Amino acid sequence: TLRLICTTTPVQRKNAGASGPEKYTDAFIKKQIEEFNLGKRHLANMMGEDPETFTQEDIDRAIAYLFPSGLFDEQARPLMKHPNEVFPEQRKIQWGEDGRPFHFLFYTGKQSYYSLMHETYEKLLNVQKHQDQLIAQDLPLQKEKRNLAGSRWLTKIELEEMLVEKVSDDDYSRFIQLLQKLVALPCADIEEKYIQKFSKEVPVQLQKVVIEPLQYDERGVAFSTGEGKRKTASATAVVYDNGTGKITVNGTDILHYFPVLQDREQLLFPFQFLGRIGKHDTVCTVSGGGRSAQAGAIRLATAKALRSFVTEKEVEFMRQAGLLTVDPRVKERKKPGQEGPRRKFTWKKR
Amino acid sequence: MLRNLRGFICHSLKLERGCALHTAHRDGLSSVSSPERPRAVFHTSESDPAKHTEQHEGRLYNIPLEEVNAVFPHGLPHRFQQQIRTFNEARVMVRRPALELLGYLKGSNLRHPAVRYVIYGERGTGKTMTLCHVVHYCSRQGWLVLHIPDAHLWVKNCKELLQSSYNKDRLDQPLQASVWLKNFKASNEHFLQEIKTQKKYMWGKRESTEEGRPLREVVEQGLARARSACDAVGVLLKELKLQSHRGSFQLLVAVDGVNALWGRTTLRKEDKSPVCPEELTLVHNLRKMLRNDWSGGAIVTTLSQTGSLFKPSSAYTPQELLGKEGFDALDPFVPIPVPNYSPREFESCYSYYLERKWLQHEKARTEDGKAELQFLSGSNPRQLDRLAGPL
Numbered sequence: 001t002l003r004l005i006c007t008t009t010p011v012q013r014k015n016a017g018a019s020g021p022e023k024y025t026d027a028f029i030k031k032q033i034e035e036f037n038l039g040k041r042h043l044a045n046m047m048g049e050d051p052e053t054f055t056q057e058d059i060d061r062a063i064a065y066l067f068p069s070g071l072f073d074e075q076a077r078p079l080m081k082h083p084n085e086v087f088p089e090q091r092k093i094q095w096g097e098d099g100r101p102f103h104f105l106f107y108t109g110k111q112s113y114y115s116l117m118h119e120t121y122e123k124l125l126n127v128q129k130h131q132d133q134l135i136a137q138d139l140p141l142q143k144e145k146r147n148l149a150g151s152r153w154l155t156k157i158e159l160e161e162m163l164v165e166k167v168s169d170d171d172y173s174r175f176i177q178l179l180q181k182l183v184a185l186p187c188a189d190i191e192e193k194y195i196q197k198f199s200k201e202v203p204v205q206l207q208k209v210v211i212e213p214l215q216y217d218e219r220g221v222a223f224s225t226g227e228g229k230r231k232t233a234s235a236t237a238v239v240y241d242n243g244t245g246k247i248t249v250n251g252t253d254i255l256h257y258f259p260v261l262q263d264r265e266q267l268l269f270p271f272q273f274l275g276r277i278g279k280h281d282t283v284c285t286v287s288g289g290g291r292s293a294q295a296g297a298i299r300l301a302t303a304k305a306l307r308s309f310v311t312e313k314e315v316e317f318m319r320q321a322g323l324l325t326v327d328p329r330v331k332e333r334k335k336p337g338q339e340g341p342r343r344k345f346t347w348k349k350r
Numbered sequence: 351m352l353r354n355l356r357g358f359i360c361h362s363l364k365l366e367r368g369c370a371l372h373t374a375h376r377d378g379l380s381s382v383s384s385p386e387r388p389r390a391v392f393h394t395s396e397s398d399p400a401k402h403t404e405q406h407e408g409r410l411y412n413i414p415l416e417e418v419n420a421v422f423p424h425g426l427p428h429r430f431q432q433q434i435r436t437f438n439e440a441r442v443m444v445r446r447p448a449l450e451l452l453g454y455l456k457g458s459n460l461r462h463p464a465v466r467y468v469i470y471g472e473r474g475t476g477k478t479m480t481l482c483h484v485v486h487y488c489s490r491q492g493w494l495v496l497h498i499p500d501a502h503l504w505v506k507n508c509k510e511l512l513q514s515s516y517n518k519d520r521l522d523q524p525l526q527a528s529v530w531l532k533n534f535k536a537s538n539e540h541f542l543q544e545i546k547t548q549k550k551y552m553w554g555k556r557e558s559t560e561e562g563r564p565l566r567e568v569v570e571q572g573l574a575r576a577r578s579a580c581d582a583v584g585v586l587l588k589e590l591k592l593q594s595h596r597g598s599f600q601l602l603v604a605v606d607g608v609n610a611l612w613g614r615t616t617l618r619k620e621d622k623s624p625v626c627p628e629e630l631t632l633v634h635n636l637r638k639m640l641r642n643d644w645s646g647g648a649i650v651t652t653l654s655q656t657g658s659l660f661k662p663s664s665a666y667t668p669q670e671l672l673g674k675e676g677f678d679a680l681d682p683f684v685p686i687p688v689p690n691y692s693p694r695e696f697e698s699c700y701s702y703y704l705e706r707k708w709l710q711h712e713k714a715r716t717e718d719g720k721a722e723l724q725f726l727s728g729s730n731p732r733q734l735d736r737l738a739g740p741l
Contacts, residue, residue: 255728
């Protein structure tokens with residue numbers, strides 16, 4: 001009986017089995033780590049620094065110096081990092097030599113997710129039991145509200161990274177609902193440590209910008225400086241107290257420097273908003289940009305300078321009015337195949 | 351002292367205008383009813399410029415409309431004429447430069463050679479209005495006013511240029527000359543009747559004016575025959591100079607935009623070569639007039655950048671605008687700078703607009719609105735006028 005030994009390539013390919021992303025063996029990762037450490041010492045030697053105290057930042061600086069790249073994308077530039085950061089975390093083989101999987105939920109397909117759900121539910125039951133005990137003993141329930149305003153739950157991507165397996169949207173929402181249910185119970189403080197694993201601090205929105213105190217010049221008049229930019233124009237403004245509302249730009253009066261009403265209205269805006277039109281004198285210097293850009297830059301600079309004269313509440317009002325935000329609009333790049341940033345060439349039928 | 355007190359009290363009372371006014375302060379004030387009180391502060395009923403003093407500074411005085419037509423057929427700025435038509439009255443503000451000039455004129459000795467005054471300042475600060483104020487004063491005093499509204503009109507945009515019959519090198523501008531003669535006649539009727547010519551003048555081969563005829567005939571000759579209009583102007587100027595030198599009347603030469611006489615022109619001859627101002631008859635005669643070799647009057651001139659040719663827009667000093675030639679020609683002159691509105695003048699202009707309901711916007715009536723207007727216009731009269739228009 002003849003047995004078919006040589007099989008056709010499609011059959012062979014089917015038999016190979018669907019393999020996922022490239023699996024790195026442990027030995028491979030270990031080798032990469034050794035090579036990285038050796039390379040780090042070589043690099044330190046090259047740069048003339050001490051190999052023992054060569055940190056990751058130093059590596060980054062050295063690579064940027066030795067391989068300068070003009071690419072815009074940070075991730076496309078040459079990099080040298082620890083292999084654990086470069087190679088994504090992967091599952092080690094989940095079953096033993098006899099083919100039996102280690103975890104009891106392996107055959108559900110999402111073993112870590114379901115185990116997590118089971119754990120969380122266990123904690124919930126714990127809390128409920130504790131609550132029942134307290135009610136049975138007629139003790140008051142602790143009602144310390146967790147500050148939910150300053151924290152947020154993990155995002156789906158962060159959860160995926162934690163569990164090293166894909167989590168679908170539905171599953172993620174169910175998990176978050178369970179967590180919220182847990183937190184809503186009065187005695188959830190017991191499981192505080194467990195909950196903290198899944199919550200993150202939200203950074204404070206108002207980036208605390210330090211408002212400089214007023215400075216005093218020789219005559220004893222209070223003044224403060226501010227800088228502003230708008231679309232290639234940069235301006236510095238010095239606002240003096242006890243003034244008549246005069247503004248000097250680059251040595252000339254605003255009536256001569258800005259003949260257009262629109263620009264002067266822009267300059268007026270910060271003072272008008274705070275109601276201090278005739279009270280401050282301003283001396284500004286501005287360069288670059290065009291007429292409108294210079295006006296916008298001076299406006300930002302005066303608003304920043306006026307912060308020192310004004311209460312915190314009014315600073316918040318100014319920020320909400322948009323007086324303190326840098327205008328991010330710049331000229332858009334022209335694309336090839338088009339006449340301008342958005343305008344396409346005239347369409348000709350033939 | 352009284353003026354200060356009155357101004358202060360009226361200002362504080364103006365703030366409470368909305369509510370009923372029953373305060374004891376009013377004892378020393380006029381018993382005018384409340385809507386007219388602001389009028390009492392910033393307006394003055396003194397309509398004779400001769401009596402204007404520093405007390406009236408910052409206030410607006412009224413010129414009756416008939417006088418406006420008689421004295422200023424062609425002198426007022428265009429926007430001011432529109433304002434007269436809108437408000438149905440002509441209100442001119444009394445300002446310090448004008449008061450200064452009037453002081454000099456009152457104190458000047460007419461037997462000395464005519465003093466030249468040059469009014470200069472930034473754009474839109476009120477030079478032409480100061481000139482008109484002075485012209486009004488002089489016409490009230492009975493002087494003969496030779497008012498050239500804008501010398502720039504004579505050096506640009508001229509459609510017809512004729513070769514002068516009197517002097518072959520020079521060029522005539524019949525249109526401009528006839529327009530000016532018409533206006534001059536309208537403003538100085540009675541003088542033209544009295545003053546007689548001193549010489550015989552020939553207009554071409556057939557017409558002539560005998561000696562001893564009233565100047566009015568010269569003017570009419572110029573108006574009738576466009577060709578000889580420029581020569582008529584020249585004759586007129588010569589006669590007036592001679593006779594005021596003799597002392598029979600006082601002559602005021604008021605020229606607006608005098609820097610046009612010494613700059614360049616935009617006119618070209620037929621062979622496309624540029625025309626120098628000396629080659630124009632009108633300009634030549636006027637320059638002779640502006641020399642201070644005669645007495646019995648005064649010369650008041652204004653510099654103007656707005657109509658000037660080939661000068662940068664930031665130029666406003668006499669040196670820059672007149673150029674070396676003009677400066678030397680006008681050399682011993684009294685410069686009179688005209689600044690922007692002072693706070694007091696600004697307030698009076700603002701309250702005038704409010705009172706005439708020119709500022710319709712409700713925010714314009716508040717203190718903030720006033721501060722905004724002051725900021726945005728930079729206390730410049732022209733800017734304030736243009737800003738207040740759409741409001």
